[in-house]
Amino acid sequence: MNARLDVLFQDLIKNPDFIAWVLEERSELDAYWKSWSSDDAVKNEALEQARFSLLSIQHQTLPITDEHIAYKVNQALEIARRRENANKTLTKSDSWFAFGRAIAASVLILIAVGICIYIKFQNQNLFIENQQQLSIGKPAETIIEVVNLNNKVKYIQLPDGSSVVLRKNSRISYNKQFDADRRVVILSGEAFFEVVKDPERPFFVYANELVTKVLGTSFSIKADESDKNVLVAVKTGKVSVFTKTDQRAKEYESNKGLSALLLTCNQQAAFERDISRLARSTISGAALLKIPIENQKFTYNATPVAEVFASLERAYGIEIDYNEKIMSHCSITATLGDEPLDNKLKWICAILEANYQVNENKISITGNSCQ
Numbered sequence: 001m002n003a004r005l006d007v008l009f010q011d012l013i014k015n016p017d018f019i020a021w022v023l024e025e026r027s028e029l030d031a032y033w034k035s036w037s038s039d040d041a042v043k044n045e046a047l048e049q050a051r052f053s054l055l056s057i058q059h060q061t062l063p064i065t066d067e068h069i070a071y072k073v074n075q076a077l078e079i080a081r082r083r084e085n086a087n088k089t090l091t092k093s094d095s096w097f098a099f100g101r102a103i104a105a106s107v108l109i110l111i112a113v114g115i116c117i118y119i120k121f122q123n124q125n126l127f128i129e130n131q132q133q134l135s136i137g138k139p140a141e142t143i144i145e146v147v148n149l150n151n152k153v154k155y156i157q158l159p160d161g162s163s164v165v166l167r168k169n170s171r172i173s174y175n176k177q178f179d180a181d182r183r184v185v186i187l188s189g190e191a192f193f194e195v196v197k198d199p200e201r202p203f204f205v206y207a208n209e210l211v212t213k214v215l216g217t218s219f220s221i222k223a224d225e226s227d228k229n230v231l232v233a234v235k236t237g238k239v240s241v242f243t244k245t246d247q248r249a250k251e252y253e254s255n256k257g258l259s260a261l262l263l264t265c266n267q268q269a270a271f272e273r274d275i276s277r278l279a280r281s282t283i284s285g286a287a288l289l290k291i292p293i294e295n296q297k298f299t300y301n302a303t304p305v306a307e308v309f310a311s312l313e314r315a316y317g318i319e320i321d322y323n324e325k326i327m328s329h330c331s332i333t334a335t336l337g338d339e340p341l342d343n344k345l346k347w348i349c350a351i352l353e354a355n356y357q358v359n360e361n362k363i364s365i366t367g368n369s370c371q
Contacts, residue, residue, distance in 0.1 A: 008046035013053065022054045041140075045128075052147065052171070126225070127171075127188040130206040134175050134184060147171040148189075153291055153317035155341065157358060158185070162203070163194040163340035165293050165316055169224075182253075187223055190289050192235075194218045194340040202256055206244070210271045210278075213240040213252060213260070218338035220288040230271040233288035234263045236338040241269045243278060298336035298344065305330040308348065309365075316341050322365040327352070330370035 012018045021029040037044040134143050148154040148166045156164040159178050166172060170189020178184070178201065185193075187207040195203045197216025205212040207223035210230040217237025223230045232241050242252050242260035252260050261280055263269055268283045287294045293315040300308055305327050309320040318341075330352055336344045345356045345363065354367025 005042050005046050005049075008043060009050050009053075012046060012050035018050065019054065022051050049128075052149075126208050127173075127186060130186045130208075131173050133204075133206055134173060134186065138175065142176050143173055144176055145171060145173045151317060153293075155316040155318040155361060157340075157342060158183075160196050160198065160201075161340055161342040162196045163316065163342070165192040165291065167191060167289055167291065187221055189224055190220070190222045192218070192220045192289060192291060192293055194338055196340055196343070199256070204253065208271075209243055209245070209273060209276075210269075211242055211244055211249070211252070213242075214238070219263075220294060222288055228273055230273065231268060231288055232263065233268040233283060234265055235294060236265055239263050241271075241278065243271065243276070245276070300332040300334050300336075302331045302333050304328075305332060305352070308332045312341065312344065318361050318363060320363045320365060322367070326369050327354075327365075327367055330367070 017029060018033070020026050021033055033047065037047045131143070146154070146156050146166065148168055148170055150168070152168055154166045156166055156172065158164060158174060159176065160183055162183075164172060164185070167190040170187070170191060172188075172191065173186040174184065181201060183198075183201050183203040185203075185205050187205055193205065193214075195214050195216050195218070199215050203214045203216075205214075205221060207221050208225070208230050210223065210232070212219070212221060212232050214237070217239055218235040219237075219239050220233045220235070221231070222233075232239065240252065240259040240262055242249055246252070246260065248258075248260070252258055261269055261278060263280060266283055266285060267280060268288070269278060269280050271278045285295065296311065296315050298311070298315075305322070306324065309322065312318070313320055332348060332351055334347060334351065336347060339347075342358070345358075345365075348354075349356050349365065349367070352367045352370070354365055356363055356365045
């Protein structure tokens with residue numbers, strides 16, 4: 001771990017101006033923080049890590065919430081006031097001592113919040129360490145990082161056409177172009193994957209301490225930084241999972257045919273982080289993240305395109321734009337399985353004799369009337 005990065009991070013999360021800039025969106029501070037980090041890679045990394053931590057904490061439920069802190073502080077102050085009024089025989093110094101003890105109790109709560117943020121940062125270092133898998137022999141500008149802080153799910157199309165449905169408060173990193181012999185994605189948080197089949201280029205997901213290796217399948221990963229377990233659940237196909245510290249980890253990575261702990265449809269692996277134990281179990285369904293795509297069936301029988309496109313929008317969290325009036329009489333009869341969204345669109349547009357274009361979180365489809 002970079003000691004300077006650690007110090008800068010801790011300074012930032014305690015800096016009132018930085019907190020105001022991140023949480024209150026104070027645009028007048030943009031120039032200052034951009035200048036502060038522009039010529040220093042470590043400062044820039046610390047700023048991004050601190051910003052991500054503050055925003056993540058703002059958008060999720062923590063064991064110690066802002067409301068809980070405020071309640072405890074007010075409670076401590078009220079107790080101090082009552083004691084001061086009830087004990088008239090106390091000297092002035094004794095009263096202030098009692099009041100000070102109450103204040104100290106509330107300060108401890110605030111310190112606990114700082115510890116929560118610090119622990120979160122320590123776990124985020126796993127993400128940074130995993131990113132080294134991407135940067136070996138490559139310049140930093142070839143790495144793409146996507147963060148989802150606002151949407152329930154966010155669709156990401158990877159360089160090989162594979163699909164990622166990224167849940168809120170999660171992020172992934174990958175290279176603009178995958179290597180000739182392997183495809184690597186770094187995950188922190190929760191995501192559902194549909195991987196393009198390519199036996200010559202295994203697909204690896206590094207999520208905290210766990211590595212998932214696939215050739216082509218659909219599966220979910222739950223790897224929140226603060227959770228005790230890292231979970232992998234398979235919807236279709238097969239995946240192989242192993243820990244980064246496994247004695248045969250390098251073999252599993254380099255040997256295309258070698259598998260570690262093998263998971264098939266409706267099986268789940270749980271890595272217990274505190275005792276470093278990896279276990280497999282059978283589950284009734286692959287709904288690990290409880291998002292639509294995990295349970296959705298892409299089976300259509302003379303289904304109007306409006307319903308088809310609506311089902312894809314629900315599954316992938318992406319907007320599909322098309323001319324409803326022109327295509328109102330079009331319908332689809334097809335069964336689409338665990339293919340990535342890009343492949344589904346190719347099939348659908350081939351049936352409709354239409355064209356499509358993907359632009360970040362929007363898909364535009366142009367076609368003719370089916371009458």
